[in-house]
Amino acid sequence: MGIFSESIDVDCTPDGQPAELRWRGLSYVVCADPLRWYERRQWWVEESRAPLGSGAGLVDHEIWRVQLKRSPDPRTREAGDAATEPPLTLDLVRHVGSGRWRLLRIHDAAQSRTAEPDEPAQYA
Amino acid sequence: MSFTHLHVSTAFSAHYGVSWPEELAQAAHADGATALACTDRDGLYGTVKHLKACMEAGIDPIVGVDLAVFDDDGDHRTQVAGRVVVLAHGHNNGAGYRALCRLVSDAHARTSGKAGGPVPVAVTRAELASRTLHPETLEPVLTVLIGPDSDVGRAMGGRRYLRPRTLFKRWLDAMPPGTIAAEAVTQLSAPGEPYSTAHAVRMLKLAYEHNVPAVLSNAVRYCAEDGAATADVLESARTLKSLPELSAAPMLQPNGQGWLKSAEQMLELGKEIIGAAGYGAAALGTLLAETEALADTCRIDPVLDMGWKQPLVPEASVIGIGGDPLRELSQRCDAGITRRFPGISGQAKERMRSRLEHELAIIGDLGFASYFLTVAEVSKMITGMGVRSAARGSGASSLVNYLTGISQVDPLQHDLIFERFLSGDRSTLPDIDIDVESAERHKVYRMIFKRFGAERVTLMSMQNGYRARGAVRDAGLALGMDDGDVGEIAKQLWRFSARKFREALVEKPELRDFAGRVEAGRGEQGGMEENEQLDMLVDLTERLDRLPRHISMHPCGVILGDATLLDRTPVQPSGLGLPMSQFDKHDMDPMGMLKLDVLGVRMQSAMAFAVREVIRLHPSKAEVVEAGRHPTGPDGTGPDYIFTDGTIDLNAVPLDDEPTYELIRSTHTLGCFQIESPGQRELVGKMAPRDFNDLIIDISLFRPGPMKSDMVRPFLEHRHGFAPEVYPHPDLKPVLQETHGVTVFHEQILRTFDVMTQCGLAKADEYRRLLGSEAEPEVEAIFRREARARNYPAEVVDKVWGTLKAFGSFGFCKAHGAAFAVPTYQSAWLKAHHPEAFLAGLWEHDPGMYPKRLLMAEARRLGIPILPLDINRSRAEYRVERIEGGPERGKLGIRLSLTGIYGLSGTELKRIVAGQPYDSLADLRARARVSKPNIKRLAQLGAFDALHRDSGGAASRADLVHHLQMLQNRPSRKGIELVEGQLALPLGDVELRNLAPELPEPTMVDNVRAELDLMAVDASGHLMESHRPLLDRLGVTTADKLLGLRNGSEVLVAGVRIATQTPPMRGGRRVVFISIDDGTGCVDTVFFHEAQEQSGPLLFGTRLLLIRGTTRRTGPRGISLSASMAWDLSRPETLPLGQNPAAGVGIPEEFTHPGPLDGISRNLAITGLGS
Secondary structure, three states: OOOEOOEEEEEEOOOOOEEEEEEOOEEEEEOOOOEEEEEEOOHHHHOOOOOOOOOOOOOEEEEEEEEEEEOOEOOOOEOHHHHOOOOEEEEEEEOOOOOOEEEEEEOOHHHOOOOOOOOEOOOO | OOOOOOOEOOOOOOOOOOOOHHHHHHHHHHOOOOEEEEEEEOOOOOHHHHHHHHHHHOOEEEEEEEEEEEOOOOOOOOOEEEEEEEEEOOOOOOHHHHHHHHHHHHHHHOOOOOOOOOOOOEEOHHHHHHHOEOOOOOOEOEEEEEOOOEHHHHOOOOOOOHHHHHHHHHHHHHOOOOOEEEEEEOOOOOOOOOOOHHHHHHHHHHHHHOOOOEEEEOOEOEOOOOHHHHHHHHHHHHHOOOHHHHHHOOOOOOOOOOEOOOHHHHHHHHHHHHHHHOOOHHHHHHHHHHHHHHHHHOOOOHHHHHOOOOOEOOOOOOOOOOOOHHHHHHHHHHHHHHHHOOOOOHHHHHHHHHHHHHHHHHHHHHOOHHHHHHHHHHHHHHHHOOOOEEEEHHHHHOHHHHHOOOOOOOOOOOOOOHHHOOOOOOOOOOOOEEEEEHHHHHHHHHHHHHHHOOOOEEEEEEEEEOOHHHHHHHHHHHOOOOHHHHHHHHHOOOOOOHHHHHHHHHHOHHHHHHHHHHHHHOOOOOOOOOOOOHHHHHHHHHHHOOOEEEEEEEEEEEEEOOOOHHHHOOEEEOOOOOEEEOOOHHHHOOOOEEEEEEEEEHHHHHHHHHHHHHHHHOOOHHHHHHHOOOOOOOOOOOOOOEOOOOOEOHHHOOOOOHHHHHHHHOOOOOOOOOOOOHHHHHHHHHHOOOOHHHHHHHHHHOOHHHHHOOOHHHHHHHHOOOOOOOOOOHHHHHHHHHHOOOOOEHHHHHHHHHHHHOOOHHHHHHHHHHOOOOOHHHHHHHHHHHHHHOOOOHHHHHHHHHHHHHHOOOOEOHHHHHHHHHHHHHHHHHHHHOHHHHHHHHHHHOOOOOOHHHHHHHHHHOOOOEEOOOOOOOOOOOEEEEOOOOOOOOOEEEEOOOOOOOOOOHHHHHHHHHHOOOOOHHHHHHHHOOOHHHHHHHHHOOOOHHHHHHHOOOOOHHHHHHHHHHHHHOOOOOOOOOOOOOOOOOOOOHHHHOOOOOOOOOOHHHHHHHHHHHHOOOOOOOOOHHHHHHHHHHOOOOHHHHOOOOOOOEEEEEEEEEEEEOOOOHHHOOOEEEEEEOOOOEEEEEEOHHHHHHHOOHHHHOOEEEEEEEEEEEEOOEEEEEEEEEEEOOOHHHOOOOOOOOOOOOOOHHHHOOOOOOOOOOHHHHHOOOO
């Protein structure tokens, strides 16, 4: 068992909040204050080891809920379609140890898109 | 900026907190904090350790507790509504701490003291309210934090806004003004969940709406992130549910954010809450300022608030003295002189006098007179109860203790040094330990409570931490593994700390199979093979290592104080019903508490029992003298220590009885105090003690230190004259002569220092304590300088220093040895003169290291008949009986007891004994009302055989058992009751007489199996007997034949395991000693590294062993075996039976038939090795 999710490229503000990201070839900007929380993991199933000194990120992972708008097209400097699209809400996971980002859930039901599993997440 | 954590659970919050007080205090200090709270759950278990840790870290301690509160709406006795944190205010002369102690005691007052009782540890809101104000000034002394786990916090789920507000107002109504604060906690869990920012915001708003201060905390359970997983496992151990179950419930912590976050991180959390609440920056300042303000109110002064190191002893009036305690003590000592030293005069008197004055001067200087009077009072009280008692330990070095009756050893006779016990250079209260009969211990405790008053006395507790076996069981539970499987793994874990589990996997042969499984479990993830999670099991086991599991009554500690004792320690009911302090032995010295060790010693009970049996059987002096073959003396009436009614005054028996030393030298010392272990039997065989001082030396040598550092061999060589005695200098001859030049005792170290440097004995003891410490080089410099100054040659100084330095890690206090040697001698004396009564006492009180069945085998070896269970003759205890008929007529035998039969309840037992004798089974049923299954069990054990014979029935025991089994299966029918006034006809037992003889008598194997199953002993025959054909075929040598073999002979031995030991060894390599009993005696075997490798899991997992080894002669009467290989006798197919006649031919049936142990699972009672 494991969480299957896409890897995502995220740029953060200096205090560590996501600001922009690239997903499926498109660029997005965060358009509202993101929410952050920590959710527990079934670490006893997902991991095979938990020695003393494993450090942070064994028991929980950091979740960010971000509202996104498409970035304006740099070539035309116009918002184009992006301006009229409703914002997209994504839940992202940041692995505390490695700092890598993955997509966890897509909230926008209208888009009826789902994260397609491409590779298992590695939290070790 | 700095931040103060006000809500922190340490590891002493059993099965909840993860980190030790030292870690937490160091981490807080490193982050710049100036104070830290310890708020353990349900008690002040970690408080004193927290105080110490804070003082060491240089920060202020804050003390409090995390307590459950009863639900005012629910059943007031069983239902709780959340938990709150209660903090004591400081710098108020202890008023806050006092209120906290009493509140914690309130919370426990209704509990039963037994695990899993129906009443939870909790306080009512009214109790809480009543403790929050100073009883006189009415100023607040406690602050209650209403946080996320309170009823208010728990009501915040969903969108209910009214409920939390109602509950919060109830708190406001119930509590005096200024005693509550809201606790805002965000552990950044998912929005809307418990411990989320949203909940913290709501708590904050509630507080501000009602003008109540709010503080920020992180409800800490572990020092750093890494502890979160451990907290999960502890959650599982507490709730007895697996992690998957807890996770589904959901009952686990929401995430892993409950660590001791830094000031910076706490500031971020504060910002997040304030931001989410929509407040401005000023509100953040208020939240943090109110947190620090409460922290300041709660800073504790360890000395003024908690009495740090302030001695607490009973008031003089309580111990019955009006004047100066020292004068009183001196008078009592004078009174003791006539009793202890009748007719003393001349030089001896002067010597004694000057010693007494010397001791009294030191006691006076230290102000400990009332302490000695207190101990003397307890000792006098115990003697007055008619209970045997003896002081143990260095207390035997004191003449004051001897004269006041605390100790039974004359320190002048044995050359014991007072300074080893107490000196002007040490200011901590000395330990005086009193041994009493174990069976009377609880009675003694109750008397101490009565004598000093319940407000001045409490039992001490002890912390029970995880060791390897418990840790692996609970780690397995957390992972949801199969119980049986984990149990099998646990069985193989033998005496190493859980923290070293992974290391042990590589090193220990008995874990080889398990290590292989761990390796195999590491296959590809998600592969076909089911992932066994064994690697995880090892990691979690290591995480649990040493963490406290629960507290329990300390086996001997009693705390005595003055009328304020319960203001200084919280108490809770012990399993015994008497109150028990939440503090353990490490907390006594810091809290200035006087602890008395009143230790129950089973041997004292066994000896008292034996003496009573002797009188019962021989109710006059003449009979006792004859039965015990005691010296009749010149006037032919026997010795003074036997009174006219046959009472033996054991303490008055002279210490030079030759038959006693003969017995000791024979090495048949099973059952004797201190000298029955395999190692001691070997040592007494080599040493052949001739007098009491030899016994003291023997006991002192048999310690890890001397054994490890090879002191024993040179000692024995000098003693037996194989090598000449050597003294480093003639001046030291008087000091070392008694041990033939080998330094054995602490006392000799003290004298060596004193002789060569003239430093005085008090200083010498200080030097001795520094040996092996960091300060040793300083001691060395002083010693060399002073000794050289007194013209000792350099090579002498070198040599003596070498001995002193080596002594740092070992050596024994002679006073301890002398105190121990007294019961050793007394028990051997009883075994030599009254073996039947002595063995009955041993069976009754089970004092030794071996399973009881071995002492039954010892009776058989001594030719003492073991009399079967008999419904009319057996009582609730073992009894010595004179045999009335048959071939053994006139001999003394020991009748088995009805106590300890599996299933038979205490009340049934009482009724049986009260109704004896019975003339029929019907009579037994009617009057003793024994349950059907128990009647059948009694029949299986032969308890009705005599009744059956008398009835004239011809059926077998098997027929009777079968008959009773049938009755048991039939639905119960009301028996025919006798009409009052109608006499039962003395018909004998019609039921037994009419039983049809159909089945043959049960075999010996069947009978022995029933005995092992129901009583854990093999009484009617030795359990190895039935294996004899197999053993003969294997060519096994029996224990009694070993002594006749040459040294170095290779033999096979076989028997049932009776002892397993892994003492620390020179060189650090583990050595395993396994002793087996084959019915003719014990075989003591030793498994060195190679043999352990060969034997693997058999080392600790097998009851019946076949061992191949080589004989090692250890002395004129001693022989042991160096093992090379072991087999499990109960698996005949694995045994070295030689070439089978033909392939495919099975092992003959007579070798494979099930033995008495087959199907019996009572490992601990039978082999001494638990599973």
